[in-house]
Amino acid sequence: MIAACPACVGAPAAVGLAQTTNSVQLSVPSVRCATCISEIEGQISQLQAVASVRVNLTLKRVQIETDRPVREMVLALNQIGYDAYPLDARALANDVDEEGRNLLMRLGVAGFAMMNVMLLSVAVWSGASGATRDLFHLISAMIAIPMVLYAAQPFFKNAVSALRAGRLNMDVPISLAILLASGMSLFESLMGGEHAYFDAALSLTFFLLIGRFLEHRTRSAARSAAKELAALEAYTAERKTENGSETVAIEALKLGDIVIVASGMRVPADGQLITPKAITDRSLLTGESEPVSHAADDQLHAGEVNLAGPIEIQVSALGQDTRLHQIARLVETAENARNRYTSLADRAAQVYAPAVHLLALVSFAGWFFWTQDLRHALNIAIAVLIITCPCALGLAVPAVSTAAISRLYRLGFLVKSGTALERLADVRTIVLDKTGTLTRPDFNFDLSDFGAEDLRIAKALAMGSAHPLSQALNTHLCDHPPAELTDLHEIKGCGVTGFFGQTPVDLGRAKWVGSDHTGLCLKIGEKIHTFPFHEPLKTGVVDMVKDLRAADYDLQILSGDTQAKTHKLARSLGVRKFGSGISPEEKRSYINKLADQAQFPCMIGDGLNDTVALASAHASIAPGTALDAARNAADVIVIDDTMKKIPQVFAISKKAIALSRQNFGIAVAYNAVAIPIAVLGYATPLAAAVAMSLSSITVLINAARVGYEK
Numbered sequence: 001m002i003a004a005c006p007a008c009v010g011a012p013a014a015v016g017l018a019q020t021t022n023s024v025q026l027s028v029p030s031v032r033c034a035t036c037i038s039e040i041e042g043q044i045s046q047l048q049a050v051a052s053v054r055v056n057l058t059l060k061r062v063q064i065e066t067d068r069p070v071r072e073m074v075l076a077l078n079q080i081g082y083d084a085y086p087l088d089a090r091a092l093a094n095d096v097d098e099e100g101r102n103l104l105m106r107l108g109v110a111g112f113a114m115m116n117v118m119l120l121s122v123a124v125w126s127g128a129s130g131a132t133r134d135l136f137h138l139i140s141a142m143i144a145i146p147m148v149l150y151a152a153q154p155f156f157k158n159a160v161s162a163l164r165a166g167r168l169n170m171d172v173p174i175s176l177a178i179l180l181a182s183g184m185s186l187f188e189s190l191m192g193g194e195h196a197y198f199d200a201a202l203s204l205t206f207f208l209l210i211g212r213f214l215e216h217r218t219r220s221a222a223r224s225a226a227k228e229l230a231a232l233e234a235y236t237a238e239r240k241t242e243n244g245s246e247t248v249a250i251e252a253l254k255l256g257d258i259v260i261v262a263s264g265m266r267v268p269a270d271g272q273l274i275t276p277k278a279i280t281d282r283s284l285l286t287g288e289s290e291p292v293s294h295a296a297d298d299q300l301h302a303g304e305v306n307l308a309g310p311i312e313i314q315v316s317a318l319g320q321d322t323r324l325h326q327i328a329r330l331v332e333t334a335e336n337a338r339n340r341y342t343s344l345a346d347r348a349a350q351v352y353a354p355a356v357h358l359l360a361l362v363s364f365a366g367w368f369f370w371t372q373d374l375r376h377a378l379n380i381a382i383a384v385l386i387i388t389c390p391c392a393l394g395l396a397v398p399a400v401s402t403a404a405i406s407r408l409y410r411l412g413f414l415v416k417s418g419t420a421l422e423r424l425a426d427v428r429t430i431v432l433d434k435t436g437t438l439t440r441p442d443f444n445f446d447l448s449d450f451g452a453e454d455l456r457i458a459k460a461l462a463m464g465s466a467h468p469l470s471q472a473l474n475t476h477l478c479d480h481p482p483a484e485l486t487d488l489h490e491i492k493g494c495g496v497t498g499f500f501g502q503t504p505v506d507l508g509r510a511k512w513v514g515s516d517h518t519g520l521c522l523k524i525g526e527k528i529h530t531f532p533f534h535e536p537l538k539t540g541v542v543d544m545v546k547d548l549r550a551a552d553y554d555l556q557i558l559s560g561d562t563q564a565k566t567h568k569l570a571r572s573l574g575v576r577k578f579g580s581g582i583s584p585e586e587k588r589s590y591i592n593k594l595a596d597q598a599q600f601p602c603m604i605g606d607g608l609n610d611t612v613a614l615a616s617a618h619a620s621i622a623p624g625t626a627l628d629a630a631r632n633a634a635d636v637i638v639i640d641d642t643m644k645k646i647p648q649v650f651a652i653s654k655k656a657i658a659l660s661r662q663n664f665g666i667a668v669a670y671n672a673v674a675i676p677i678a679v680l681g682y683a684t685p686l687a688a689a690v691a692m693s694l695s696s697i698t699v700l701i702n703a704a705r706v707g708y709e710k
Contacts (some may be wrong), residue, residue: 024070025063028060028061044062050068062084107209118199143198144198148202159172177382180378184379200386236250238262253315257315259315268302274312274313276296278311279292360385367380400659400706413637425656430556433557433559433603433604435559436623437643445473445532459474459477459482460484461498461506470496495508495513505522505525507520509521514528535565538623558579600618605622620633621649659702662702663702670691
C-alpha cells in the first residue's frame with residue numbers, strides 16, 4: 001500500500017456501485033496535500049479506458065472521465081490507500097457564485113464612474129461657472145444616473161422587499177440617500193444650480209458595495225450539507241428476480257423487494273437481513289471504524305458497506321423514509337434554524353434605520369417651516385440622510401469579519417458562515433466527537449511480543465484480505481517483507497488462512513482462530529498471538545484540550561463508540577463529561593438541551609453521524625478529513641492536520657466581536673458630531689459625503705487590527 005502523507009493513510013473499505021458512466025464523481029475525504037493529488041491522478045490515469053482524472057483539493061473530490069464502472073474506480077483508489085464514496089452529480093448544487101460575480105461587477109462599475117465624475121467635479125471646484133459648469137454637471141449626470149441605477153440595485157431590491165413586508169432595514173435609508181442625492185443633483189443640473197452631488201451618490205454606492213461584497217465573501221464557501229447527504233445515496237441496486245438478478249435504479253425498488261449486496265458494495269436501502277450473518281462497515285453512519293456483525297433479521301441501513309460475502313436484504317424503507325434521508329431532513333431543519341440567527345449588524349439596523357428616517361423628516365419639516373424654501377429644506381434633509389447613511393455601520397462587521405477570516409485562513413482554518421465569528425464568540429461548552437476528531441480512524445498495533453518470522457507471516461496474510469483491520473495491519477508492517485505462503489484464501493467474515501511450509505496459519509477474528517481474547521489474532525500452528533491495537537490521538541489534541549480548559553470552556557465528548565473506549569480516552573485527556581453509543585438523533589437532542597440551558601454549544605466532529613449535531617449547534621468545526629456533508633454543515637473547517645490551533649479560533653472570534661463593537665462606537669461617535677452639523681444646515685450633501693467616507697475609512701483601519709499578531 002502506498003502512503004502519500006500521514007493524513008492520507010486510512011483503512012480502505014471498498015465501496016462503490018456497478019454503474020457505467022462517462023463521468024464519475026467521487027468524494028475522497030482523505031485527500032490532504034499536493035502529493036495526494038499527484039498520486040491519485042498518476043495512478044488512476046494509468047488505468048485502461050480512463051480519459052482524464054482531476055482532483056479538487058478544496059472540495060475533496062475526484063472527477064474521472066471513463067466508461068468503466070464506478071465500483072472499479074473506487075476499488076482502484078482503495079488499493080492506493082484512499083477511501084472513496086460515489087457521488088450523484090445530479091444531486092449536487094451548482095458551484096458557480098453568480099451573486100459574488102454580480103456584486104463585484106457592480107462594485108467595479110461604481111468605482112469607475114465615481115472616479116470619472118470626481119475628475120469632472122475638480123473643474124467645477126476650480127472655479128468653472130455658467131455654461132461650462134452646467135455642461136460638466138450634465139456630463140456627470142449622463143455618467144452617474146445610469147451607473148447608480150445599475151450598481152445600487154442590491155440595495156434597492158432589499159429596500160423594496162423590506163417595505164413590502166412592512167419593516168425597515170439598513171437598505172431603506174441607504175436607498176433613500178442614494179436616490180435623493182442623485183435626484184436632487186439632476187434637478188440642480190437642469191435648473192442651472194451651483195452644486196450637484198453625483199460624486200456623493202456614487203461614493204455612497206461604492207463604499208457600501210465594498211461592505212456588501214466583503215459580507216458575501218464570508219458566506220461564499222457555504223453549501224447545504226443536506227444536499228451533500230443526498231448525493232452520497234446509492235442510485236442503483238441489484239434486485240433479485242426469479243431468473244437471477246437485475247440492476248435497477250433506486251426509484252424502481254419497492255417495499256418487500258429482495259436486494260443482493262455484493263462484497264464491498266454499499267447497502268442501497270433500509271431493510272432486514274435475510275442472509276444468516278453479515279459484517280458491515282457503518283462508519284458512514286456512526287463514525288466508528290470497527291466492523292459490525294449482524295445476524296438474520298437485523299436491520300441494515302442505506303449507506304453501510306458489506307465487508308463479507310454477498311448478502312440479501314428485504315427492503316423495508318425507501319427514498320425519504322431511509323435513515324440516511326431522515327438524517328438529511330434533520331440537518332436541513334437545523335441549517336434553516338441556524339440561518340435565522342440575527343447578526344450584530346442586523347440588530348443595530350432595527351434601531352438605527354427608523355431613527356435616521358425620523359431625523360431626516362424632522363430636519364426637512366423644521367427648515368421648510370422656518371424658511372419656506374423647499375429647495376433648501378430638501379438639501380438639508382439629503383445632507384442629513386447622507387451624513388447618517390449607515391455606511392460605517394454597514395462596513396463595521398463585514399470589514400472585521402473579512403480581516404479575521406483572512407487571519408484564520410493563514411492559521412489553517414476556513415470560515416464558511418457569515419455569522420460564524422459572532423456565534424463562536426458566544427460559545428461556553430465545546431462538544432467533541434471521538435473517532436476522526438480526537439483520534440485517527442486507523443489502528444496502531446503493538447508488535448513488541450512478535451518475532452520477525454511471525455510478523456512476516458502476518459504481513460503475508462494481511463495482504464490477502466480486504467478487511468479494514470487487515471489492511472491497517474498491512475500498512476503497519478510496511479517495513480517487513482511478506483513470508484511465502486501457499487493455499488492462501490480469505491473466508492469472508494472470519495479471516496485469512498494459508499500454509500507456511502507445512503504449518504497452517506490463520507489471521508482473523510479471535511473466536512474463529514480459537515482464542516478467548518478479542519480483536520485481531522494470528523494463529524501459527526497451535527500458537528495464538530493477539531494484536532493489541534488502539535486508535536492514536538490526532539496531532540495537537542492534547543494541547544487543544546489543555547488550552548481550551550485553561551480558557552474556561554466546558555469540554556465534553558460524545559461518541560458512537562463503546563463505553564470502555566470512550567471512557568479511556570476521556571480519562572486520558574482529563575475530560576470529565578462523556579457519552580458513548582450515541583446515535584445522530586441523540587447527539588442532536590443533547591446539543592439542543594445544552595442550547596436550552598444557554599450554554600451556546602460548539603460541536604467539533606467529522607462523520608455523517610455528527611452532521612445533525614454540527615448543523616444544530618450554536619457553532620461548529622469540522623476537520624479537513626471529514627465527510628463532505630460534515631464539512632458543509634460546519635461553520636469552520638480545519639485545513640491543517642493538527643487540532644492544536646483550534647483554541648485560536650475562539651480567541652480571534654472574541655477579538656473580532658470586540659472590534660466590531662468598537663466600530664459601532666466609532667460610527668456612533670461620528671454621528672454624534674456630524675448629525676448636529678447637518679441638521680443646523682452647515683453641511684452640504686458633498687461635505688456630508690466626504691465625512692461619510694472618512695468614517696468608513698476609519699472603520700476599515702480599525703477592522704484591520706484583528707489581523708495583527710499579538
